[in-house]
Amino acid sequence: xxxxxxxxxxxxxxxxxxxxxxxxxxxxxxxxxxxxxxxxxxxxxxxxxxxxxxxxxxxxxxxxxxxxxxxxxxxxxxxxxxxxxxxxxxxxxxxxxxxxxxxxxxxxxxxxxxxxxxxxxxxxxxxxxxxxxxxxxxxxxxxxxxxxxxxxxxxxxxxxxxxxxxxxxxxxxxxxxxxxxxxxxxxxxxxxxxx
Numbered sequence: 001x002x003x004x005x006x007x008x009x010x011x012x013x014x015x016x017x018x019x020x021x022x023x024x025x026x027x028x029x030x031x032x033x034x035x036x037x038x039x040x041x042x043x044x045x046x047x048x049x050x051x052x053x054x055x056x057x058x059x060x061x062x063x064x065x066x067x068x069x070x071x072x073x074x075x076x077x078x079x080x081x082x083x084x085x086x087x088x089x090x091x092x093x094x095x096x097x098x099x100x101x102x103x104x105x106x107x108x109x110x111x112x113x114x115x116x117x118x119x120x121x122x123x124x125x126x127x128x129x130x131x132x133x134x135x136x137x138x139x140x141x142x143x144x145x146x147x148x149x150x151x152x153x154x155x156x157x158x159x160x161x162x163x164x165x166x167x168x169x170x171x172x173x174x175x176x177x178x179x180x181x182x183x184x185x186x187x188x189x190x191x192x193x194x195x
Contacts, residue, residue: 058134066127073099077107084108152182159183 076097083093084107094101151172158168165179172179 058131058138062127062130062134077103080104080107155179155182156186159186 076099080093080097080099080103083096084104090101090104090108093099093104097104099107151174155168155172155174155178158171159179159182165176165183168174168179169176174182
């Protein structure tokens with residue numbers, strides 16, 4: 001009878017341990033899924049914000065450079081037109097304005113308006129394209145950085161919970177080598193903070 005009660009007691013303890021382990025595993029899985037989802041949302045938001053800022057900055061820089069070039073070119077065309085009106089020879093206009101000879105000849109033949117319009121249209125299209133490229137590149141880089149930061153944060157939390165490295169790699173997308181390096185850095189940081 002004593003052996004039977006001992007077996008029942010051990011079975012009950014084993015059941016509690018199994019239930020606790022199952023609960024821990026389920027809780028860990030749910031927590032990781034929720035943390036990953038929230039982290040991805042946060043990373044996406046941060047990436048989007050950074051991408052927009054970088055895209056705007058790049059677009060502004062390129063726009064300023066192209067605007068300066070456009071202004072200089074328009075002024076050169078204006079000067080060339082004034083010189084043509086004063087019957088200045090084409091070769092002198094090319095020398096002083098820096099404009100191509102065929103452009104100056106076109107201006108002399110009355111094509112100033114169509115050339116200027118074509119150039120402005122081409123510049124506007126090019127500017128829009130470069131700004132879109134800058135925005136897309138900024139978004140891509142910002143999102144990648146946000147995702148990486150999130151993966152590292154999830155991995156730090158899982159390391160703090162003594163989660164096995166292979167499970168961290170599965171959930172975070174980081175390599176085991178990256179996780180081991182992060183673990184070592186975290187330990188070094190903790191040791192440095194102790195008095």
